[in-house]
Amino acid sequence: MKIELRDPNKIMKLSRLGSFHQSKLSFLRSFLNEFKEWEYKRDLFNLNENGFGEAVYSFKKNKRVYSLVCFANEIKDEERSDRVIATKWDAAFTLHDGVPTKKDIERLKNEVPKQEVGRLSYKELTLSRANKSLRIYNHVVESLSKGQQPDLNLLSKVGYLYRTTAVYGSGKFGLADRFRIKNREEINGPFRLEMMLVYLVRQFTFDQVNHVAYYKNPKTAVKLDDNICKNLGIGNSTGLGMAPFIVNHPTLLNNWILSREKALKKIREIKDVESQDSDLFIDCVKKSLKNISSWNTDSEYQQKKISSLLKDVEKFLNFINKDFNFEIEYPFNKIYQWLEDNTCEECIEYIVSIMMEPYNNIVNPLVKEMSSDEEKYFNIPTHRKVEELRNIIEAKYPNILDINFEEKENNKNFWFISKNKEEPRLADRFEEHGSELEQPLAIARDIKKLYDKLLVSKNSLTIAEFLTSNSELRHVVRRAFIVEKFPYSEIQDNTIGKDLMPIDMLRLKLSFFGALKFDPRSDKWLRICMFQGAPLPNELKSYDEQWVYKTNI
Amino acid sequence: MKSLSEIETTVKRASKAAGYSWGVSEETGKSIRLLELFSLPGIKHLNEYFNQKNKSKFENLNLISENNFSSNSPYCPITLGVSFLDQINVLENLKKIEFKNVAYPIIFISFISRSSEIIGKKIMVKIDEKKMLLNLNVNIILNFIDQEFPKIANTIEVNLLENEDNFTDDEWNNLYKLSEETFVEESDSLKEGAAGAGLTDND
Numbered sequence: 001m002k003i004e005l006r007d008p009n010k011i012m013k014l015s016r017l018g019s020f021h022q023s024k025l026s027f028l029r030s031f032l033n034e035f036k037e038w039e040y041k042r043d044l045f046n047l048n049e050n051g052f053g054e055a056v057y058s059f060k061k062n063k064r065v066y067s068l069v070c071f072a073n074e075i076k077d078e079e080r081s082d083r084v085i086a087t088k089w090d091a092a093f094t095l096h097d098g099v100p101t102k103k104d105i106e107r108l109k110n111e112v113p114k115q116e117v118g119r120l121s122y123k124e125l126t127l128s129r130a131n132k133s134l135r136i137y138n139h140v141v142e143s144l145s146k147g148q149q150p151d152l153n154l155l156s157k158v159g160y161l162y163r164t165t166a167v168y169g170s171g172k173f174g175l176a177d178r179f180r181i182k183n184r185e186e187i188n189g190p191f192r193l194e195m196m197l198v199y200l201v202r203q204f205t206f207d208q209v210n211h212v213a214y215y216k217n218p219k220t221a222v223k224l225d226d227n228i229c230k231n232l233g234i235g236n237s238t239g240l241g242m243a244p245f246i247v248n249h250p251t252l253l254n255n256w257i258l259s260r261e262k263a264l265k266k267i268r269e270i271k272d273v274e275s276q277d278s279d280l281f282i283d284c285v286k287k288s289l290k291n292i293s294s295w296n297t298d299s300e301y302q303q304k305k306i307s308s309l310l311k312d313v314e315k316f317l318n319f320i321n322k323d324f325n326f327e328i329e330y331p332f333n334k335i336y337q338w339l340e341d342n343t344c345e346e347c348i349e350y351i352v353s354i355m356m357e358p359y360n361n362i363v364n365p366l367v368k369e370m371s372s373d374e375e376k377y378f379n380i381p382t383h384r385k386v387e388e389l390r391n392i393i394e395a396k397y398p399n400i401l402d403i404n405f406e407e408k409e410n411n412k413n414f415w416f417i418s419k420n421k422e423e424p425r426l427a428d429r430f431e432e433h434g435s436e437l438e439q440p441l442a443i444a445r446d447i448k449k450l451y452d453k454l455l456v457s458k459n460s461l462t463i464a465e466f467l468t469s470n471s472e473l474r475h476v477v478r479r480a481f482i483v484e485k486f487p488y489s490e491i492q493d494n495t496i497g498k499d500l501m502p503i504d505m506l507r508l509k510l511s512f513f514g515a516l517k518f519d520p521r522s523d524k525w526l527r528i529c530m531f532q533g534a535p536l537p538n539e540l541k542s543y544d545e546q547w548v549y550k551t552n553i
Numbered sequence: 554m555k556s557l558s559e560i561e562t563t564v565k566r567a568s569k570a571a572g573y574s575w576g577v578s579e580e581t582g583k584s585i586r587l588l589e590l591f592s593l594p595g596i597k598h599l600n601e602y603f604n605q606k607n608k609s610k611f612e613n614l615n616l617i618s619e620n621n622f623s624s625n626s627p628y629c630p631i632t633l634g635v636s637f638l639d640q641i642n643v644l645e646n647l648k649k650i651e652f653k654n655v656a657y658p659i660i661f662i663s664f665i666s667r668s669s670e671i672i673g674k675k676i677m678v679k680i681d682e683k684k685m686l687l688n689l690n691v692n693i694i695l696n697f698i699d700q701e702f703p704k705i706a707n708t709i710e711v712n713l714l715e716n717e718d719n720f721t722d723d724e725w726n727n728l729y730k731l732s733e734e735t736f737v738e739e740s741d742s743l744k745e746g747a748a749g750a751g752l753t754d755n756d
Contacts, residue, residue: 122554171558179557378583379671382639417566440575464639468615471635474576 001330003268005261005487009399012257012492018504019305019345022548023353024363025259025370026514028530029548031195032540033364034186035059040537042207043099047072049215051208054105057200057537064186066125066193067096068200069105071113072208080131082165082237089115089129091162091204095197097123097176115166116422120174126197127175130162130205133235137161137209140224144213147220149228156294156553159517159529161205163235167194190252190370191513202234202531226536231553233532236515239525243505244415244424247441247491250479251372254486256512259366260352261488266362267355268333277358278326280546284357285317287549288350291516294551299520301501305346312347357546377485380478382464389463389480390454393447396483399492400444401451409498415441426502426524442496446476516548561586564599571603573631580635584663591693593659594702601704602630602657611656617644620651627656627705634664641668650711658706665711666690672713679710 010016022029038059047053055070075088092113096104104123111118115129136150136158143150169191171177187193206229214221246253292310297303319338328334332355339348356363394401405411414435418425429435440446450473457466467474483490494500503520510518515528533551535543544550565582569575581599588595605611611629614621617640621628633655637644644650655661658680669676670690678685680703686694718725739747 122556171556174554174556174559177557375583378579379667380639383642464643467639468636471577472574474574475579476576478576478579 001269001271001333003265003333005258005265008257008396008487008490009492011261012488012490014491014493014495014501014504016345016349017491017508018501019349020260020508020511021350021353022511022514022516023260023263024356024360024545025256025263025367026512027189027191027370028195028199028514028534030189030367031192031199032534032543033367033545034189034192035196036540036543037061038540040540042203043067045207045211047208047211049212050074051212054109055204055207056100056105057203058099059196059200061186064184065099066196067098067100068197068204069094069096069100069108069112070201070204071109073113077134080134082131082163083239086165087117089113089165090132091201092129093127093197093201093204094120094124095126095193095200097125097181116173118173122174122176122180124175125181125193126167126169127173128164128167128194128197128201130164130201130234132162133158133160140209141213141216144209144224145216145221147222149222149225152228152553155228155232157296158235159231159532159553160202160233160235161209162201163237163527164198164201165237166241167197167236169194188371189367190256195513198234198236198530199534200537202232202534203537205234206232227552230536230539230547231533231551233516233529233534236510236528236530237521237525238506238510238528239423240425240502240506241423242509243426243502244439244441246505246509247443247495249372249374250482250489251374251377251486254489255370255372257488258486259370263356263359263362263366264336264352267359268330268336270332271329273326273331274358275326278331280358281354282317282320284354284546284549285313285320285351287546288354289313291549291551294553295517297517297519299526301523302518302520305344308344309346309350312343313350316343316347316351354549360545377482378478380463380467380474381481382462382467384463384481385459386454386457386461386463386466387459389466389477390451390459392480392484393451393454396480396487396490397444397447397451397492400447400494403444403448403494403497405445405448410494411445411496412498413496413500414438415496426500429496440475443476443479443490444494445496446473447480449473450476450480514548557586557590560589560596564596567599567603568631571606577631577635580638580664581631581660584634584660584667587666587690588659588663593662593693595659595663598657598659598702598704602660605656614652616640617650619647619649620653622653624654627654628652628661630655630657630660634661637661638664638668638671641671644668645672645674645713648713650713652709652711653707655706655709657704658709659702661709662687662693666693674716675714677712677714679708679712680706681708 038061041058043058044054044056052072052074056067058065058067070091070093072091075090079088092115094108094112111120120127136155139154140150140161169175181187206224210223292306295306339351403410412428413426414429416425416434416437416439453470453473463477502524503526506526507518510528515530516532517529519527521527533547535547561582564585565578568578568581585595585599610626612623612626613632614628615636617636662678665676665678666687667690669687675689676687678687684696
């Protein structure tokens, strides 16, 4: 049986993209898989009794070394903020390419804690900072220093000791450009070095609490239990900065989604499913219920989504237990069809992610297809004709063409870059100033404008001729030719309408990172948890691949 | 040191602020990034051009022909570059194109370099007495590496080169002969068995 890839016009709607969940394709899971054979080491741990100072952690294989350089700083409570306007953080980190010399560490000590206003060099690959979760960190230190393990109930409410507030890579603030390292096989996957940084930061947080607890009371202190460490991740606060990324990198977005779609298609095309595979799938769905029930958020929007997800996953398990037989032909296709007919988008995408669990043979080759050589597709094929471009738009953006941008509600917002922080922001164009400096992120509106122009242009005109008098539409002409080749490269929705939920855009990206427990703090920023349940560095050589569904706190 | 990613992003935004559309600004970002990658003074000249743009007038050439002459003010190198890039498939037939009076020609050169990759042909450019060879957007060879780039080009001559070898037949044959010394003379049995395919391959 041949299954078609799902329709981009359905999958690329924001409500669907905002329902995506982590899967085996997620970058933090593929990072662990790639680096499991590497030698992990703590090379330097020079903290004072209060936990302030420097530390270096590394992954090494053959002659290649990646080193996380950590700087833990003393800051006042009132200086601590997760918002991008902060200027001080509890800890700052950079991933250095190779083994840092003393001179490097001195240089980095001056620059890394400054983050956006510091300067890094081509020898640094990623940059980040993090703040303590005060309610958890202090409790853990206190408990350990008294010889006790911390209260698991309290830990389960947060899930991490520190949360990062930004992770930068790819040439920002002087960091190495991607092209310098793109031929390294071990990082042939998006955001792999960012994932490495976050993973090593997680280990630093455990070492730091153990260290501080010990110096607080050397006679009674105990170390944080390995099993508890394993069930703690790293938090992350994410705002709008992430949203434009998925618009600005269309071929990359396509390759992420296409890999997911190909995986689903191949799984639906499996005629006979081995019992061990169906057992693993069902086991993961059952165990994952704990992830849903321990998913805490104050957001009413997310609470509703979690509640319908939980209800639908339970309904699904009921269906599998009572009405379903995996011995029929193409069982996963039947399951998928049932999900589409009976459950919400959040549940459909949740189960789709879990379907991948038994199938390394399908998923692993796709992981290698998730990067993109974006430069290759940048040039506009200007020899082509207006008629061809119009046909592409009609075929690829059918719903976009139905939107009336003359209506205020469809044209309500504009994206801009804040002068203060050089970060993307969203505002109401009818109430705020600045819309004349709008960023080119209103793709749906501009595609519609392009289409209207094409309708009154001669079919036989070349695109080069068309562009001589329509330069303002050049950015969307480029995109239309990209979507022709890359069907999942475009969000098929209005990114400036009144109903826009920007966190849908963030969730899409974070799901591919492998984030869990999305916790929206407003419609524009959210908190997440990464690596919760993941093996510790010294366990990497042999670990349970389904760790993500087996968290204990 | 600024990364190329920072250069591209900042140039894109600065070009938009200087009055170009977002699409043209994206092209400018790519082009200046390229110049800086090749250690050519892209940022310096773009900066000077944007300063001049506020004070002086520049001509936009949208449709390029064999001979292009701006009598009043110099051509804007960005509009000229984008037009060249867009029309390269047609311009390829002209072999030689001439431009008179072009501002900050190094900026224009970056677009010609990208065009060289699109048509898969090397392009020789003469800016007055200075020569440069654009090699399929992989590199740019200059005959004036230690001299300043001009701010105005009186004449730019663009020659689209045919794909031809860079060496003589004799030079090639000598080298080929030497390479043959790594081959093994086949015996009859090797002829029969070593190729893998059957002997009756026309069935």
